[in-house]
């Protein structure tokens with residue numbers, strides 16, 4: 205089950221809730237406040253990742269079919 209980051213607007217606490225992806229109900233903060241909003245943390249994309257592409261040599265050599 206995925207975990208979501210929430211932030212409480214009442215006490216400004218950040219907390220994490222693990223719930224079903226289809227569960228869109230209100231998450232209450234550890235203090236019990238229900239005025240919370242989900243925080244969308246951007247997934248690390250791009251950057252300077254430069255993993256070398258695997259060189260051909262398997263399927264080109266007739267070893268897999």
Ligand SMILES: [Zn+2]
Nearest residue numbers: 212215233237
């Ligand atoms: Zn709170």
